[in-house]
Amino acid sequence: MLTETAFQNDSCCRLFDRGGPNEISVGPHALSGAIELMGASMSFKRNAEIYGEQEPTDYFYKVVRGAVRTYKVLMDGRRQIGAFYLPDEIFGLETGDEHVFSAEAIVDTKILIVKRSVAISRAAQDSTIARQLWTLTGCELQRTQNHLLLLGKSAAERVASFLLEMADRSQSGDEIRLPMSRQDIGDYLGLTIETVSRVLTRFEKDAAIDLPTCKRVVLRDRSILQRLLD
Amino acid sequence: MLTETAFQNDSCCRLFDRGGPNEISVGPHALSGAIELMGASMSFKRNAEIYGEQEPTDYFYKVVRGAVRTYKVLMDGRRQIGAFYLPDEIFGLETGDEHVFSAEAIVDTKILIVKRSVAISRAAQDSTIARQLWTLTGCELQRTQNHLLLLGKSAAERVASFLLEMADRSQSGDEIRLPMSRQDIGDYLGLTIETVSRVLTRFEKDAAIDLPTCKRVVLRDRSILQRLLD
DNA sequence: CGACCATTTGATATGGATCAAGCGATGTGG
DNA sequence: CCACATCGCTTGATCCATATCAAATGGTCG
Numbered sequence: 001m002l003t004e005t006a007f008q009n010d011s012c013c014r015l016f017d018r019g020g021p022n023e024i025s026v027g028p029h030a031l032s033g034a035i036e037l038m039g040a041s042m043s044f045k046r047n048a049e050i051y052g053e054q055e056p057t058d059y060f061y062k063v064v065r066g067a068v069r070t071y072k073v074l075m076d077g078r079r080q081i082g083a084f085y086l087p088d089e090i091f092g093l094e095t096g097d098e099h100v101f102s103a104e105a106i107v108d109t110k111i112l113i114v115k116r117s118v119a120i121s122r123a124a125q126d127s128t129i130a131r132q133l134w135t136l137t138g139c140e141l142q143r144t145q146n147h148l149l150l151l152g153k154s155a156a157e158r159v160a161s162f163l164l165e166m167a168d169r170s171q172s173g174d175e176i177r178l179p180m181s182r183q184d185i186g187d188y189l190g191l192t193i194e195t196v197s198r199v200l201t202r203f204e205k206d207a208a209i210d211l212p213t214c215k216r217v218v219l220r221d222r223s224i225l226q227r228l229l230d
Numbered sequence: 231m232l233t234e235t236a237f238q239n240d241s242c243c244r245l246f247d248r249g250g251p252n253e254i255s256v257g258p259h260a261l262s263g264a265i266e267l268m269g270a271s272m273s274f275k276r277n278a279e280i281y282g283e284q285e286p287t288d289y290f291y292k293v294v295r296g297a298v299r300t301y302k303v304l305m306d307g308r309r310q311i312g313a314f315y316l317p318d319e320i321f322g323l324e325t326g327d328e329h330v331f332s333a334e335a336i337v338d339t340k341i342l343i344v345k346r347s348v349a350i351s352r353a354a355q356d357s358t359i360a361r362q363l364w365t366l367t368g369c370e371l372q373r374t375q376n377h378l379l380l381l382g383k384s385a386a387e388r389v390a391s392f393l394l395e396m397a398d399r400s401q402s403g404d405e406i407r408l409p410m411s412r413q414d415i416g417d418y419l420g421l422t423i424e425t426v427s428r429v430l431t432r433f434e435k436d437a438a439i440d441l442p443t444c445k446r447v448v449l450r451d452r453s454i455l456q457r458l459l460d
Numbered sequence: 461c462g463a464c465c466a467t468t469t470g471a472t473a474t475g476g477a478t479c480a481a482g483c484g485a486t487g488t489g490g
Numbered sequence: 491c492c493a494c495a496t497c498g499c500t501t502g503a504t505c506c507a508t509a510t511c512a513a514a515t516g517g518t519c520g
Binding site: 072074075076078080082093094095096100101123124125127130131133134135137138139140141142144145147148149151152153190229230 | 302304305306308310312323324325326330331353354355357360361363364365367368369370371372374375377378379381382383420459460
C-alpha cells in the first residue's frame with residue numbers, strides 16, 4: 001500500500017508549466033467556457049462540482065490548494081469514491097471520451113487546468129511530454145490497483161491503510177488534517193460512517209492514534225497500524 | 231460495466247507486429263533469457279507462471295491462445311485476482327520497475343512477448359506507438375476502475391457482471407466457455423467458491439442461465455442479469 | 461443561545477464466510 | 491472397459507463482521 005505514496009512525482013508537472021497561471025473567476029460548470037491556455041487557474045467552493053459523469057473529458061487538472069474527490073453514484077444510491085487528490089496531484093486522466101466519475105471540491109479549492117487536446121498535440125511532438133502522460137496514467141493505474149486490493153481487507157485494515165496513506169501524502173509528519181467527512185472516508189473505503197467511526201475509536205483506545213478533533217488525527221504508534229497491512 | 235468490453239481495440243496490436251512470430255520452446259521463468267525481438271512467441275502449460283511478483287517489468291505480453299490470470303497473494307493468504315486476459319488481449323502493463331501482480335496461464339496458453347525497452351524506444355521516435363502505449367494503459371485503468379466498482383456490489387451483482395463481461399469478451403454469443411475455476415472466479419470477485427456456486431445455481435433456477443457443465447454457461451435471459459447492474 | 465448537521469455510541473439484523481458433507485467429472489491402473 | 495481414487499463443484503447448517511436502525515453527543519454558525 002505504501003508504494004502508492006510516491007505516485008505523482010514532480011517531473012510530471014511540466015504539463016502545467018506553459019504560461020503564467022491567470023486567475024479566472026468562475027463558478028461550477030464554467031469549464032466548458034473558452035479556456036484554451038495551458039495552466040489556467042480556477043477556484044471552486046466547498047462541494048462545488050468540477051466535472052460531472054458523462055461530461056466530455058476535455059481537460060486535465062492539477063490541485064494547487066484544497067482537496068478533490070472523484071466519485072460515481074451507483075444504481076442503488078451508494079456512492080463509491082474513486083480517489084482523493086491533494087495539492088500537487090493531478091486528476092481527470094480518464095481514458096474514454098466521457099467521464100465515468102464525477103469530481104468535486106471537498107473544501108474551497110484552487111486548480112490548474114490544461115486542455116487535453118493541447119497536451120496531446122504537444123505529446124505528439126515532444127516525446128518527453130508523451131512519456132509524462134503515460135507515466136501519469138500508469139501511476140493512476142497503480143493507485144487504483146492498490147485501492148482495489150484495499151477493498152478486499154477487513155474494516156480495520158482499510159482504515160489503517162487510509163490513515164498511513166494520508167499521513168504520507170500530506171507530508172505533515174504524524175499529524176493529519178483530514179479535509180473530508182466520515183461519509184467521504186466511508187465511501188472511499190466501502191464502509192459505513194459508523195464502522196469508520198468505531199474503528200477510529202478503537203485505534204484511539206489502542207493508543208495507535210489521537211483524535212484531538214474529528215478532522216485531525218495524530219499517529220502515535222504507526223507500527224500498530226502497519227502491522228495490520230502486508 | 232459494459233463500457234469495459236471495448237477495452238482493447240485492434241489498433242493497439244502494432245506493438246506486436248514487427249517480425250514474424252518465431253516459436254521459442256521454453257518453460258516457465260525462461261523469460262529472462264535472450265528474447266530481444268518484438269513479437270517472440272512462447273507457450274505455457276496450465277498453471278505455469280508467466281512472471282512473478284517483484285520480478286522486473288521487462289516485457290509486455292499478448293495472449294494468442296488460452297487464458298491468463300494476474301493475481302496478488304495477500305498477507306493472510308487470500309489471493310486477489312487482478313484480471314483475466316483472453317486471446318488478443320494485452321497484459322503486463324504495470325508501471326513500476328517490479329511487478330506487483332504475478333501472472334499465470336489458466337490453461338495451456340500461447341503468448342507473444344515484446345521487450346519493454348524496445349517498445350519504449352520505438353515510442354520515443356514514433357508518436358503513434360507512444361499514443362498506443364498510453365491508450366493501452368488507459369484501457370487497463372478503466373478496466374481496473376470497473377473492477378473496483380464491482381467489489382462494492384452484492385454477490386449476485388458481481389457474478390452477473392462477470393458473466394456478462396465474459397460473454398461479451400469471448401464473442402461466442404450467449405454460450406460462454408469459462409477457462410477458469412470457481413476458485414479463480416471467487417478470487418476475482420472477492421467471494422468464496424461456495425457463494426459463487428450458490429449464485430450460479432440461483433441464476434439457473436431463475437432461468438437466467440443454463441449450466442450444461444460447470445465450465446459452460448449459456449445466457450438464457452440477459453435482461454435478468456442486466457437488471458442487477460447499473 | 462439555539463438550531464442544525466456531523467460524529468459517536470448502542471442494539472439488532474443480515475449477507476456472505478466458514479465448516480462440513482455429499483456429488484459428479486476426470487483420469488489412472490488393472 | 492471398468493473400478494476406484496482424486497479433485498472440483500454443489501448443497502446444507504451455523505457463525506461472524508459489518509450493515510442497519512436508533513439515540514445521544516458534540517461542534518459550528520447564525
